[in-house]
Amino acid sequence: MTPEDSRRALAVPLERVKALRTRLLAGELPAECRAELERMVDTASVLAWRADCGRSCVGWELAFALWCQENCLREALDALNRGDPDLAALLLDGFDRSA
Numbered sequence: 001m002t003p004e005d006s007r008r009a010l011a012v013p014l015e016r017v018k019a020l021r022t023r024l025l026a027g028e029l030p031a032e033c034r035a036e037l038e039r040m041v042d043t044a045s046v047l048a049w050r051a052d053c054g055r056s057c058v059g060w061e062l063a064f065a066l067w068c069q070e071n072c073l074r075e076a077l078d079a080l081n082r083g084d085p086d087l088a089a090l091l092l093d094g095f096d097r098s099a
Contacts, residue, residue, distance in 0.1 A: 012040045012069065017095045024089040030080060037077045037088075044070035069095060 017040070024033055048066035072095050079087040 012043055012073065012095075014096050016040070017073075017092055021089045021092040024080075024085045024092070027085070030083075030085060033085070033088075034077070034080050037073060037080060041070060041073045041077055044073055 020033060020036055020040075044066055048063055048070050072091060076088040076091040079085075079091055
């Protein structure tokens with residue numbers, strides 16, 4: 001699997017993550033941003049788990065890429081829960097590089 005292939009397999013579309021990052025930097029309601037980020041984490045978590053059940057090397061590579069994305073989203077959620085939306089936005093900036 002090439003890096004381009006893993007980007008196509010994003011559990012959460014990059015455009016959605018970028019839009020959330022923009023909303024966080026604009027100071028939108030943290031509760032709404034938090035709810036969206038929680039949904040993204042749930043989606044990434046489920047897809048990473050399912051990919052990890054694969055029996056081929058491609059499944060392993062995909063599972064790792066999804067796990068990296070889930071971890072990035074989870075760290076951003078933790079920052080938001082600590083009341084630091086700027087750090088959350090900064091962490092989301094690394095989402096497309098996490099795969």
